[in-house]
Amino acid sequence: MGKKKTESNFLYSHNPNGMFKLLWGTLENSDNAEVLLEIDETELMNLEKERFGISRDKLVFIGMANLSKYYWCAWQYYLKSKKNEQEFFLAYFQDRLKYSKELGMLKKIPKNEKEILRIGDEINFKQIQNLLDKKQVINSSNEAKEEIMELLKKEDDPLIKGYYHQTLYAENYPSIRWNFRYKDIAILGIPDGITDDFVYEFKYTSKKRYFSHTLRTARLQADFYGHYFNKPKKKIQIYCEEENKVHTYFENVDNKEILELLEKWTQMIDGKLPVKPQSWKCTKCEFKDECILIKS
Numbered sequence: 297m298g299k300k301k302t303e304s305n306f307l308y309s310h311n312p313n314g315m316f317k318l319l320w321g322t323l324e325n326s327d328n329a330e331v332l333l334e335i336d337e338t339e340l341m342n343l344e345k346e347r348f349g350i351s352r353d354k355l356v357f358i359g360m361a362n363l364s365k366y367y368w369c370a371w372q373y374y375l376k377s378k379k380n381e382q383e384f385f386l387a388y389f390q391d392r393l394k395y396s397k398e399l400g401m402l403k404k405i406p407k408n409e410k411e412i413l414r415i416g417d418e419i420n421f422k423q424i425q426n427l428l429d430k431k432q433v434i435n436s437s438n439e440a441k442e443e444i445m446e447l448l449k450k451e452d453d454p455l456i457k458g459y460y461h462q463t464l465y466a467e468n469y470p471s472i473r474w475n476f477r478y479k480d481i482a483i484l485g486i487p488d489g490i491t492d493d494f495v496y497e498f499k500y501t502s503k504k505r506y507f508s509h510t511l512r513t514a515r516l517q518a519d520f521y522g523h524y525f526n527k528p529k530k531k532i533q534i535y536c537e538e539e540n541k542v543h544t545y546f547e548n549v550d551n552k553e554i555l556e557l558l559e560k561w562t563q564m565i566d567g568k569l570p571v572k573p574q575s576w577k578c579t580k581c582e583f584k585d586e587c588i589l590i591k592s
């Protein structure tokens with residue numbers, strides 16, 4: 297039987313100077329791929345902002361996880377979102393290209409920046425739901441879990457520990473990343489799971505004393521997912537290491553809370569400074585040397 301010919305697709309390359317290359321070809325034969333675009337990553341993001349009719353300086357591409365940290369310190373997560381905006385833009389951009397191809401919506405190979413940025417404009421939420429329905433859930437093997445238990449013994453980084461605990465204790469559901477517009481913001485999110493009735497969010501906390509903050513953030517994050525992925529319920533699980541226990545909450549999605557929070561975000565993006573957090577939160581903040589809130 298002959299070998300099946302691999303279909304051409306979008307390929308990406310980034311170099312350390314911030315240049316982004318979009319190619320059309322196959323991974324097996326990437327040296328012969330056609331270069332569709334070679335551009336500075338920030339410039340590409342700014343062209344998309346211009347297409348939206350939004351100023352280049354304004355924060356536009358934001359993750360739901362950052363939006364949901366508003367009540368920890370809104371300014372910290374505004375600055376963090378500015379710092380990470382390019383990353384979120386590229387996720388937004390690549391999802392639009394990838395799903396357009398998967399959905400058979402690509403009628404011709406785009407030849408210039410304008411055509412490339414327009415790809416994905418026609419994707420609707422029903423099509424995202426159809427793509428989600430085709431997703432397979434991958435369960436970790438017992439061997440992989442045993443390996444993670446060993447790695448956890450020598451790991452200190454809370455982010456990596458959270459990822460390990462998620463592999464060990466979280467429930468497995470399919471999910472998909474997609475973006476949604478609210479006024480001038482393009483909001484990106486990928487829930488930990490999406491079912492017919494609920495979105496699923498898993499969090500990890502090392503100590504009982506951090507639990508209430510973790511729960512507040514988890515609720516808001518799950519509300520964002522529920523609101524945008526159109527599910528009535530949210531299931532939240534928080535693993536507390538100190539107790540070695542998974543806490544489970546199954547609640548209605550609070551759409552009103554999300555719309556109120558988005559208004560606060562748009563006001564902050566438009567220049568209204570948020571309230572200062574409790575000062576102890578500043579001691580470990582990566583922005584404390586440049587923060588206008590603590591200087592005000």
Ligand code: SF4
Nearest residue numbers: 369372578581584587
């Ligand atoms: S230094 Fe304090 S007020 Fe400023 S961003 Fe950080 S946590 Fe917020």
